[in-house]
Amino acid sequence: AQTVTQSQPEMSVQEAETVTLSCTYDTSESDYYLFWYKQPPSRQMILVIRQEAYKQQNATENRFSVNFQKAAKSFSLKISDSQLGDAAMYFCAYRSGREYGNKLVFGAGTILRVKS
Amino acid sequence: EPEVTQTPSHQVTQMGQEVILRCVPISNHLYFYWYRQILGQKVEFLVSFYNNEISEKSEIFDDQFSVERPDGSNFTLKIRSTKLEDSAMYFCASRPGLTGQYFGPGTRLTVT
Numbered sequence: 001a002q003t004v005t006q007s008q009p010e011m012s013v014q015e016a017e018t019v020t021l022s023c024t025y026d027t028s029e030s031d032y033y034l035f036w037y038k039q040p041p042s043r044q045m046i047l048v049i050r051q052e053a054y055k056q057q058n059a060t061e062n063r064f065s066v067n068f069q070k071a072a073k074s075f076s077l078k079i080s081d082s083q084l085g086d087a088a089m090y091f092c093a094y095r096s097g098r099e100y101g102n103k104l105v106f107g108a109g110t111i112l113r114v115k116s
Numbered sequence: 117e118p119e120v121t122q123t124p125s126h127q128v129t130q131m132g133q134e135v136i137l138r139c140v141p142i143s144n145h146l147y148f149y150w151y152r153q154i155l156g157q158k159v160e161f162l163v164s165f166y167n168n169e170i171s172e173k174s175e176i177f178d179d180q181f182s183v184e185r186p187d188g189s190n191f192t193l194k195i196r197s198t199k200l201e202d203s204a205m206y207f208c209a210s211r212p213g214l215t216g217q218y219f220g221p222g223t224r225l226t227v228t
Contacts, residue, residue, distance in 0.1 A: 035216050045219035103161040
């Protein structure tokens with residue numbers, strides 16, 4: 001079974017600075033997808049960024065980028081120019097590349113605090 | 117932009133009662149999911165649904181749970197006889213194909 005580990009329960013960053021959230025995963029599959037979701041205090045789950053395992057290029061969405069190291073099974077999220085609105089719980093998630101079903105397997109989450 | 121909607125936003129029920137949580141997935145999506153998140157814990161998969169049948173379910177999804185897509189738009193989760201430990205945030209999600217899942221805002225279920 002696949003597992004996702006987020007070893008940082010909590011992180012802090014100064015506004016306008018850069019922060020990196022860590023995520024490692026374990027799988028025997030070669031075809032899969034990795035995601036970062038943001039959960040603000042409203043508890044809505046918001047998709048931040050997606051990475052396909054077959055792509056070597058790291059995904060980028062505006063201020064959010066990932067460092068995907070497939071051999072090391074590592075998938076970190078970098079937030080540049082942090083803003084107060086980035087404060088939230090961040091979940092790393094794994095999904096098999098099989099077409100059907102494909103549940104998301106989540107890590108325990110990292111609380112990100114942004115200081116003004 | 118289309119989004120997944122869920123009703124109600126908060127449901128309070130007594131132990132042993134049946135509850136139905138409702139979701140309207142994004143209209144052209146094909147895969148539907150229910151997850152739950154007990155306060156302060158990680159998000160857990162309950163069940164996935166494709167082509168009008170369950171494609172995968174977790175150990176949590178026992179005989180007390182059922183899902184249905186009664187018409188072309190709604191996707192419901194029924195808990196037949198709620199327990200205290202069913203208190204959680206329940207999220208519906210959907211996806212069109214090989215992309216990320218889009219989550220609804222959740223239904224907070226409180227069992228007293």
